[in-house]
Amino acid sequence: MRELKILSETESLHEGRWWEPMLDGRVHCYLCPRHCHIGDGQAGFCFIRVNHGGKLYSLGYASPPALQMDPIEKKPLHHFLPGTRVFSLGTAGCNMGCSFCQNWNISKSKTDQLHSANIPPEDIVALAIHYGCPSIAFTYNEPTIWGEYVIDICRAAREAGVRTVMVTNGYITREAFHDIYDHVDAANVDLKAFTEGFYGRITLTHLQPVLDTLTWLKHETNVWFEITNLLIPTLNDRPYEIRRLSAWILEHLGPDVPLHFTAFHPDFKLRDKPRTPPETLHTARTIALDAGLHYVYEGNIHSGATHTFCPGCGKIVIRRSWHDVLENMLLAGACPYCGYAIPGRWTNVHAPLKPSALQAYEKAASKYDALNP
Numbered sequence: 001m002r003e004l005k006i007l008s009e010t011e012s013l014h015e016g017r018w019w020e021p022m023l024d025g026r027v028h029c030y031l032c033p034r035h036c037h038i039g040d041g042q043a044g045f046c047f048i049r050v051n052h053g054g055k056l057y058s059l060g061y062a063s064p065p066a067l068q069m070d071p072i073e074k075k076p077l078h079h080f081l082p083g084t085r086v087f088s089l090g091t092a093g094c095n096m097g098c099s100f101c102q103n104w105n106i107s108k109s110k111t112d113q114l115h116s117a118n119i120p121p122e123d124i125v126a127l128a129i130h131y132g133c134p135s136i137a138f139t140y141n142e143p144t145i146w147g148e149y150v151i152d153i154c155r156a157a158r159e160a161g162v163r164t165v166m167v168t169n170g171y172i173t174r175e176a177f178h179d180i181y182d183h184v185d186a187a188n189v190d191l192k193a194f195t196e197g198f199y200g201r202i203t204l205t206h207l208q209p210v211l212d213t214l215t216w217l218k219h220e221t222n223v224w225f226e227i228t229n230l231l232i233p234t235l236n237d238r239p240y241e242i243r244r245l246s247a248w249i250l251e252h253l254g255p256d257v258p259l260h261f262t263a264f265h266p267d268f269k270l271r272d273k274p275r276t277p278p279e280t281l282h283t284a285r286t287i288a289l290d291a292g293l294h295y296v297y298e299g300n301i302h303s304g305a306t307h308t309f310c311p312g313c314g315k316i317v318i319r320r321s322w323h324d325v326l327e328n329m330l331l332a333g334a335c336p337y338c339g340y341a342i343p344g345r346w347t348n349v350h351a352p353l354k355p356s357a358l359q360a361y362e363k364a365a366s367k368y369d370a371l372n373p
């Protein structure tokens with residue numbers, strides 16, 4: 001990850017959405033289920049939503065300290081434009097308090113602790129186009145907390161035929177859900193465990209709002225989404241818990257939502273647990289497949305379970321190594337051997353940009369230093 005320097009910078013406070021004034025001068029933020037009541041001059045739990053003179057402002061707007069191009073498989077998304085690069089950005093702060101956070105250097109930072117460029121939404125789209133990325137990911141820290149910026153980037157991206165992706169913990173209120181997800185094309189949702197005890201002690205949040213988000217995504221949107229479950233030795237890796245998690249997905253979301261079991265490494269405040277042994281991921285995957293889920297992957301380890309297998313005939317239809325796609329054999333989204341339709345968003349179909357629009361995007365992108373491809 002690196003900082004991107006803009007040649008000329010402007011600073012501005014951006015008024016937030018999803019808040020109401022309180023009688024005592026505090027503001028009530030209802031963007032996420034924490035429902036922070038924020039005093040004048042103070043910030044909410046996530047650090048980047050502040051009360052300034054009785055109004056709520058988002059410090060995350062247009063100030064991403066983290067910009068990078070990643071393989072889409074790293075998000076992880078295995079059924080969304082496979083083999084492409086995604087222009088990825090993050091800001092500061094988080095609305096969860098995970099002791100094992102693997103991105104804690106930005107998720108636990110306040111905006112003034114990170115050097116960030118000032119990049120308006122249209123310029124993020126221009127940079128994605130400039131670097132040949134068919135999609136943009138809101139990632140590295142929790143994008144829900146900078147939802148205003150997410151929405152404006154999504155609007156600009158749709159006009160240009162660029163797709164958008166939320167990489168999220170799913171901790172959002174009913175009031176804000178459609179405001180954000182009606183603009184988004186895909187998501188990877190962290191389902192961090194399947195017990196309230198884990199969510200309460202390890203993430204300082206609750207499980208049910210995340211399950212609600214998953215059901216809203218399934219039943220109320222066209223967003224393509226996949227689920228990640230990071231397995232931490234002794235905390236959330238019991239076969240009984242994996243069985244319950246898999247059964248819940250099958251019952252509420254169906255068999256076709258891809259599930260990624262990923263390996264933990266000691267980080268941030270959780271350094272007394274070992275790395276997740278590969279056998280734990282293999283066992284979890286077997287349990288989920290036995291439960292009836294069709295697409296179950298392993299991540300953060302070298303494994304044959306990063307390939308996509310056809311549920312119809314069992315053959316590999318997308319062959320991967322780590323985050324690389326080695327071979328995509330799908331024919332119009334179907335297995336080339338038995339014709340089974342594999343769900344996903346396999347191509348980015350949109351009209352080519354007019355030369356004048358392309359020129360304008362290239363001009364906007366030229367204001368910024370080069371990123372390493």
Ligand code: SF4
Binds near residue numbers: 030144145
């Ligand atoms: S988004 Fe931030 S300020 Fe708003 S309720 Fe959640 S943690 Fe609190």
